[in-house]
Amino acid sequence: MSEKARLLVVQVAALGWDLVEPELGRGTAFSFFPITPVFPALTCPVQASLRTGLPPGEHGVVANGFYFRDLRKVLFWEQAASLVQGPRIWESARAQGKRVGMIFWQQSLGEAVDMVLSPRPIHKHSGGMIQDCRCRPESLYPDLCATLGRSFNLMHYWGPLASHRSSDWITNAAAAIMACADAPDLLFAYLPNLDYDLQRRGPAAPEAARALKQTLDMLDLLHRAARSHGWEVCVVGDYAIRSAEAGPIYPNRALRDAGWFTMHTVKGMAYPDFFHAAAFAMVDHEIAHVYVQDPAQREAVRATLEQLDGVERILHGAALQEAGLAHEQRAGDFVLVAAEGHWFAYPWWTDPREAPDYATHIDIHNKPGYDPCELFWGWPPPRVSQNGARVKGTHGKAGPGREVACALTWTPDTPCENHLSLAQALGAYMAGPGES
Secondary structure, three states, rough: OOOOOOOEEEEEEOEHHHHHHHOOOOOOOOOOOEOOOOOOOOOOHHHHOOOOOOOOHHHHOOEEEEEOOOEEEEOOOEEHHHHOOOOOOOOOHHOOOOOOEEOOOOOEEEEOEEEEEEEEOOEEOOEEEEEEEEOOOOOHHHHHHHHHHOOOOOOOOOOOOOHHHHHHHHHHHHHHHOOOOOOOEEEEEOOOHHHHHHHHOOOOOOHHHHHHHHHHHHHHHHHHHHHOOOEEEEEEOOOOOOEEOOEEEEHHHHHHHHHOEEEEEOOEEEEEEOOOOOOEEEOOEEEEEEEOOHHHHHHHHHHHHHHOOEEEEEEEOOHHHHHOOOOOOOOOOOOEOOOOEEEEEOOOOHHHHHHHHHHHHHOOOOOOOOHHHHEEEEOOOOOOOOOOOOOEEEEEOOOOOEEEEEEEOOOOOOOOOOOOHHHHHHHHHHHOOOOO
């Protein structure tokens, strides 16, 4: 391998094999093949596995959010790199003096790399926000804005206005970085746009086909840019979207009805009381981590949730270990897995007058669960919807039929069958011959 070899890793949200396979032979730049995702097949766990080569139970990113037991608080989409435990696949390469960059990857702030770019808006106390991105070096974001002729618009990255425009910007930023004389040797980039219309409309909708074409066009652009500057490329999906037509499941409502989930009421709004609640569910698409404060009550809580329609299975004990999801501090006491067509929603109320103030707003960090309803307008705008029936696509499960698409512009020494073996292949490529 040449000492000047450089590698671009593009992680594409929702790039499922079933979505890509019919497009093979239609002139796409890459030769895709299927690999098995880690479980749970969610953005943050997959990205953490790709940079460590470890399953979620070992690197600790068990979902897109975390229940911090010491704080008795749930936080989603936190960006500190220290949340990802374990060695990084690029450590051997960096020890040789090679440089690493990450743009728009989750949990990248504070990472031991040479280049970082991540959205980090300032939320004003008076309401609203100041759009901004954190970067390293400090000149990176301003220089990219000048080169591309526009700044990154966070409104296109998430929420009712989320669209391909966010990924357009990231694509052109990655191409610009690769063209620089001082570009890193390994660059990770994340394209989110395909996920939006698949969740909004479902994987079989015309909007999904249009979004896939837009994504493949972006990948073709990156392929051309990479090859013109001597880069190899890896493209990989994180999960496959499935239909959510069967609708949401509300585990916290069931726990509330049984007396396990407690609340604190403020001006008629019911806020969760995680300091005293005996049990609650932290939901994330097709999985839900359930935390029980008193070990003696675990079986009773589990029996309550076993009665919920739409729950396919409940993982605990040895089953959690076997799934690679057991983590002493972060994983739930057990994990709910949704049946096909279902997904888990966080609300614990049925009367809309009880909804916390954040229910009708985009609040990705503080809601105790991922909320896909934020992709839809509520009434009146700029409120977001609370109608879970509008969500048509979901993900999180892994295994047969849930493969994701992957493509490499070189042939690795060992086959890449899943995210973990792919991570090892990426690390070995950057480290060079005789390294791993």
